[in-house]
Every structure is written in C-alpha cells, then in structure tokens.
Amino acid sequence: xxIGEVAERxxxxxxxxxxxxxxxxxxxxxxxxxxxxFREEDAHSLRFLARxxxxxxxxxxxxALLSLYHDRGRASADVRRIAQxxxxxxxxxxxxxxxxxxxxxxxxxxxxxxxRPGCPILDDLAGLE
Amino acid sequence: xxIGEVAERxxxxxxxxxxxxxxxxxxxxxxxxxxxxFREEDAHSLRFLARxxxxxxxxxxxxALLSLYHDRGRASADVRRIAQxxxxxxxxxxxxxxxxxxxxxxxxxxxxxxxRPGCPILDDLAGLE
DNA sequence: TATGGCGCTTCCAGTTACTGGAAGGTCAAG
DNA sequence: CTTGACCTTCCAGTAACTGGAAGCGCCATA
Numbered sequence: 001x002x003i004g005e006v007a008e009r010x011x012x013x014x015x016x017x018x019x020x021x022x023x024x025x026x027x028x029x030x031x032x033x034x035x036x037x038f039r040e041e042d043a044h045s046l047r048f049l050a051r052x053x054x055x056x057x058x059x060x061x062x063x064a065l066l067s068l069y070h071d072r073g074r075a076s077a078d079v080r081r082i083a084q085x086x087x088x089x090x091x092x093x094x095x096x097x098x099x100x101x102x103x104x105x106x107x108x109x110x111x112x113x114x115x116r117p118g119c120p121i122l123d124d125l126a127g128l129e
Numbered sequence: 130x131x132i133g134e135v136a137e138r139x140x141x142x143x144x145x146x147x148x149x150x151x152x153x154x155x156x157x158x159x160x161x162x163x164x165x166x167f168r169e170e171d172a173h174s175l176r177f178l179a180r181x182x183x184x185x186x187x188x189x190x191x192x193a194l195l196s197l198y199h200d201r202g203r204a205s206a207d208v209r210r211i212a213q214x215x216x217x218x219x220x221x222x223x224x225x226x227x228x229x230x231x232x233x234x235x236x237x238x239x240x241x242x243x244x245r246p247g248c249p250i251l252d253d254l255a256g257l258e
Numbered sequence: 259t260a261t262g263g264c265g266c267t268t269c270c271a272g273t274t275a276c277t278g279g280a281a282g283g284t285c286a287a288g
Numbered sequence: 289c290t291t292g293a294c295c296t297t298c299c300a301g302t303a304a305c306t307g308g309a310a311g312c313g314c315c316a317t318a
Contacts, residue, residue, distance in 0.1 A: 004265065014266090019305060033313060035266060044255070051254050056229045059304065069251045079250045080242035087233045094226045097219050100185045104216045113209035121208045122198045125180050126173070133294065143295090148276060162284060164295060188275065 006038040010046035017046060025049060025063060057086055135167040139175035146175060154178060154192060186215055 007014045020026050021036070026045050028036040038046075045066060052062045061082055068079050103124075110120045123129065136143045149155050150165070155174050157165045167175075174195060181191045190211055197208050232253075239249045252258065 002266075013306085015306060016304085018267090023304090033266085034268095035313085047256055048254050051256065053304095055232060055254075056226070065251065065254060068248075069255060075244060076240060076246075076248040076250075077242050077244060079248050080237060080240045083233055083237050083240070083250050087230065087237055090226050090230050090233065094223060094230065097185070097223045097226070101216065101219050101223065103184060104212055104219065108209060108212050108216055111205060111209045111212070113206050115204060115206060117205075119197075119205040119208050121205075121212050122194065125177050125184075125194060126198060127176055127180065131295075142277085144277060145275085147296090152275090162295080163297095164284085182275090 001038050001043070003036055003038065006043050006046060009043055010050050012046055012050050020046070020049060023059065025059075025066065055086075056090060057082075061086060130167050130172070132165055132167065135172050135175060138172055139179050141175055141179050149175070149178060152188065154188075154195065184215075185219060186211075190215060 001009075003014045003017055007017055010017070012020075017026070018036075021028065026042050026049075028038045028042045031037045048066060048069065049062055052065055053059075057065065064082060065079065068075060107121045107124055130138075132143045132146055136146055139146070141149075146155075147165075150157065155171050155178075157167045157171045160166045177195060177198065178191050181194055182188075186194065193211060194208065197204060236250045236253055
C-alpha cells in the first residue's frame with residue numbers, strides 16, 4: 001500500500017511516516033516509480049509507534065521497544081524497565097504541572113481582571129508578594 | 130553588574146541571559162570593553178522572567194507579561210487572560226499525562242518483568258490486548 | 259491527446275527554548 | 289608576565305515533527 005493508505009490506517013500523518021523512515025524506524029521498500037511500498041509488517045510497526053508515542057514514549061524509547069518487539073525472545077525485563085522509567089518521568093511531570101496549577105489558580109482567582117491598576121499576578125512575578 | 134553576578138542573582142544561566150537579550154527580552158547597555166552592564170532594572174526583569182518561566186509561561190507569554198508589567202496602567206484584564214489561558218493549557222496537559230499514567234501503571238503492574246516470553250506491554254503497543 | 263487534479267517524491271526551513279563548545283579578548287592577582 | 293576566571297561571538301545541536309516549494313506519476317474525463 002502507498003503512504004496515504006498506511007497513514008490513514010495508522011492515524012499518523014504521511015509527513016511523520018517519512019520522518020520515521022528517515023530516522024530508521026521503518027524501512028519500507030520502494031516501487032519502480034520511487035513510491036514507498038508499505039507491507040503489512042510496516043503498517044503494524046507504524047501502529048505500534050503511534051500507540052507508543054501516544055503514551056508519551058520518546059522516539060528513542062520507541063526504537064528500543066520496537067526492536068524488543070521484533071526480537072523474538074522479547075526480554076520482558078527490558079521492556080518493563082523502559083516503561084517504569086517513563087512512568088516515573090510522567091509522574092514527575094505531573095507533579096511539576098500540578099504545582100504550577102496550584103500557584104496559577106490562586107493568582108488567577110485573586111486577580112480582579114478589570115482595568116483597575118495593580119495586579120497580583122504581575123506582583124507575584126515581580127517578586128512583590 | 131556583569132553577567133555572572135546577575136546570573137547568580139536571577140538563578141538563570143548566563144547562556145540563557147544572553148539568549149534573552151538576543152530575542153529582545155532585555156536590553157542591557159554595554160561597557161567600553163564590550164561586556165554587558167546589567168542595571169537593577171535588568172536584574173529585576175530577569176527575576177521576573179525566571180519566575181514566569183518556572184510557572185511554565187512560554188517566552189512569548191513572558192514577553193507580553195513583562196511588557197504589561199513595564200507599562201504603567203497595567204491592564205490587569207490582559208494579564209488575567211494570559212494566565213487563565215496558560216492555566217487551561219496546564220490542566221489539559223495534566224489530564225493527558227494522567228491518562229498516560231493510568232495506562233502505563235496498569236501495564237507495568239501486569240508485566241512480570243522477567244525473562245519469560247510474552248509481555249503485556251508489548252502486546253498492548255502492538256494492539257493485541 | 260490534452261489536461262486537471264490528486265498523490266507521491268525530495269529538499270529546505272522553521273518551530274521551542276535553550277545548551278555545549280570553540281576561539282579568542284579582558285581583567286585582577288601573584 | 290603569566291595564570292585563571294570571566295567575558296565575548298559564532299556555530300551547531302537538541303526533539304519531533306511541520307509547512308511549503310518544486311517537480312514527477314497516475315488516472316479519468318473532455
């Protein structure tokens with residue numbers, strides 16, 4: 001199948017698929033006219049990648065996971081480690097965002113938001129609490 | 130003061146401060162030897178920027194906020210709008226991360242993580258749930 | 259057969275917010 | 289006078305695409 005079809009099937013933009021080929025995540029053969037010809041195997045890898053990316057794995061994580069998937073004798077311990085580290089990063093990020101959220105919520109609530117002078121948000125940013 | 134001192138005072142790396150000058154967030158004058166000379170005003174702006182960045186505001190948001198701060202007659206409504214929009218983005222991001230977290234936690238928990246073949250994480254990514 | 263239009267190709271540039279490193283000038287201390 | 293810390297500029301790289309231009313390929317219709 002051509003790139004348009006596999007794009008639709010994997011829910012990835014064609015641009016992204018070309019990019020994944022460029023960085024070596026997939027290696028579809030070419031037809032005589034130069035078009036990429038995607039086999040079922042490629043479509044499968046792309047769906048795998050789309051799912052892993054949607055879970056926030058980095059491209060390098062995806063590369064490792066895909067290779068572990070293609071290796072038979074999949075070393076489940078490696079997969080688990082990658083996922084666990086990723087989970088830890090996600091949790092840290094959530095924590096950081098929640099702390100921003102708390103501060104911002106407070107600031108937005110105390111800002112009257114009209115044209116009277118003085119703004120608690122700017123005062124906070126300026127270090128004038 | 131020189132860049133080293135203002136870097137220490139604002140808790141921003143010197144590299145970042147040069148970058149902020151390059152993109153026009155601050156405009157410190159130069160000494161005869163070409164060194165940047167930071168006035169109190171510049172140090173203040175840098176602390177403002179450091180705080181706003183630590184709250185996750187984008188550089189362009191920071192630019193707007195700084196300009197609203199320097200404008201007397203600070204239009205508090207604009208500030209509030211920027212902060213509110215930012216808060217909304219943060220909340221969306223938290224939601225997305227939490228959904229990843231839930232899925233990953235489940236996957237990590239069900240993965241035995243030894244060398245037995247078969248791995249629920251890879252199976253999920255491959256779409257074989 | 260011409261042509262229109264979509265799909266495919268490559269290549270280049272831009273995005274965000276820095277960060278690292280090289281090559282070299284300045285300054286104060288010993 | 290040298291050493292070392294501090295400053296300068298410039299170039300390149302990061303992550304993961306995304307947009308756009310220029311130019312073929314292919315199919316259908318007039």
